[in-house]
Amino acid sequence: MKSYILRQVIQAAIVVAAITVAVFVVLRLSAGDPARIRAPVFARPDVIEQYRRDFGIDRPIIEQLGSFVSRAVQGDLGMSFRFQAPVSDLILVALPKTLALAGVALVLSMVLAVFLGAMAASRPRSAWAAISTALATLGQSAPVFWTGALLVMLFAVNLGWLPAGGYNGFSSLVLPAIAVALSIVPTQLRVLRSSMRGVLGEEYIRTAHAFGLAPARITFVYALKNALLPLLTVIGVDVGYLLGGVIVAEVIFAFPGIGELALVAMKARDYPLIQGITIVTASLFVLVNLVVDLTYAAIDPRIRMEQP
C-alpha cells in the first residue's frame, strides 16, 4: 500500500508540474507582451520598458518560470491587471463559492444516480427505469446553459421562487446546482445501472432473497455497497467535466465563482489572473483524482496489488 500511495503521489506531482509549466509557457509565448497589454495604448517606450522590468519579462523565460514557481509555492501568484489585487486573494474569494456549487451539484447528481440507477436495475420494466433512460439520454444532449436558461425562465421569472442569479446564500445555489447535476448525472446513472445489474445477478443476492430479506434492503444496502465502486471512479474522472459545467452555469446565473472570474479575466486579457486560476483549479482536480484513486485502492485491494 505504501509504495502504491508513493507512486500515485509522485504521478500527481508530475501532472501538476507539467500543467504549471505548460500554462506558463503557452501564455508567455502566445499572449504577447504583457507590458503592452497592461500599459496605456499610447504609452511612451520608456514607460513600457518600466512595465517590462516590473513583470520581470526582460529576463530569459527559464528564469521567469523559476521565480514564478518559487513565489507560487509561497502563495504569491502575482497581481491581477484588471482588479489591481493579488491573484491569490481573488481566487480565495471565488473558489469556495465554486466548490460549494460543485459540491451541491455532485451530491444531487449522486443521489439521483444511485436512486434511479438502483431502481432501474432492480425493476427494469418499471416507470423508474423509463425515467432513468430518459434522463440519461436527455441530460447528455442538453447543454448546461440551455437547461440553466429554462430553469431561470420557469423558477425565477415565471414562478419567482428562487433568485435568477447573483449570490445571496444557499437559495442562489439551487438552480445552478440543478442545471449542473442534470448535465453530469447521465454518465453516473449509466455506470451505476450497469454495475448494479451485474451485482444483482450474483449469488449472494439470490441467497439474501432466499432468506426473505426485503427487496429494497437488498438493493440499497447489500448490492449498493458493491455497485458503488465504479461510480466512484467515474466521478473522479469526470471532475474536470463537472467543473466545466459549473463554469458555464456560473456565467448564465451570474454566480461570482471562479468561472465568472476566469471569463472576466479572459475578456480583459488579464493573464496573471488566468494563469493563477488555471494552475490552481487544475492542481485541485489532480488532487481530487488522487484522493479518489487512494480511496479506491483502500477499498479494493486488487488495485493496489496491481503492477504498473
Added chain:
Amino acid sequence: MTMAAHSPDLDEGEARAGFLARHELPVSLVAGGILLALILAAVVLAPALAPADPNAVDLKVIRRPPSAEHLFGTDAIGRDLFSRVLYGGQVSLLVAGAGMIGSLTFGAVMGMLRAFGPWFLRPVVDRMIDIQLAFPYVLLAIAITSAVKPSVPVLILLMVLAGWAGVARVVRAIALQERAKDYVKAAEILGASGLRISLFHVFPGVLPGLMVLAAMQTAAMIVFEATLSFLGMGIQPPTASWGGIMLEGKDYITSSWWLTTFPGLAILMTSLSLVLIGDGMEARSERLRAKETEA
C-alpha cells in the same frame, strides 16, 4: 438465416417490432437515425426552406413572438429566428463534424500508440490522457482564447483538445484487451511489427467501438461548440451558429423566451439523435455478440 425464429431471449416488444428485431436493429438506433436525417435535411436545404435572409435586419419587427409569418419569432434587431436557426445549423454541424473527426483521429492514434507504441512512450501517453482529463475543458478554452483571437480553426483545435483524451482512453482499453488475445501473439511470433499489428490486426477490432464513439463524440462536440459560442469564444457574430444565437438572446431571457428556447431545442434534438444512434449501435453489437456466443 433470414427464416430463423426469434431467439428466446427477445422480449415481447422486440418480437412485435418484427422487421427491426429480425435485423437486430434497436428502436433507439432507428429513431435516432430518422431524427438526425430530418435535421440534416432541414439544415442542408436551409436556402430553400428559410423564409428570409438570416442576416437581414428589419427594425420594424423587433423581438416579435413566434407567429405564422415568423415561425420562431424575430430577434433583437428583427432578424427571422427560424432562418437563423436553419443557417446556424450549417455552421454548428460543420464545425462539430470537423471537431469529431479531429478528436477521433488524434484520440485513436494516441490510444493505439499507448497499446502498441515503443515502451518509453506508453507512460507519457498515459500522463497526457490524465492531464487532459483533469483539465476542465472550458478553462482550457478560456486560457487559449485569452491568448489567441477566437476563430473557426481555433475552435476546432479546442474541440480536438477537449475530446481526444476520452477517445484515447476507450481505444486504449479496447486495444489492450485485443493485445492479450492469441491472434495478436501469433502475429508477434510471426514477426509482424507493432505498426503492422496495430493497423491491420487490431484496428479492425477497435473500429466498432470507434463508430459508437463517433456518434457520442459528435453529440458532445455540438454541445461544446454551442457552449463556447455561448461564452463568446466560438463562432463570432454576425455569423449565426446555435450557441451564438443563444448568446444574442441571453439578455432577453426574461422577456423573449423564444430567442433561447428554439436554438436550444435544435442543439438538444441534434445531440439527442446522435446519443440515440450511439446507444443503439452499442446495443446492436451487444445483441449480435450474444447471438454469436449462443450459436
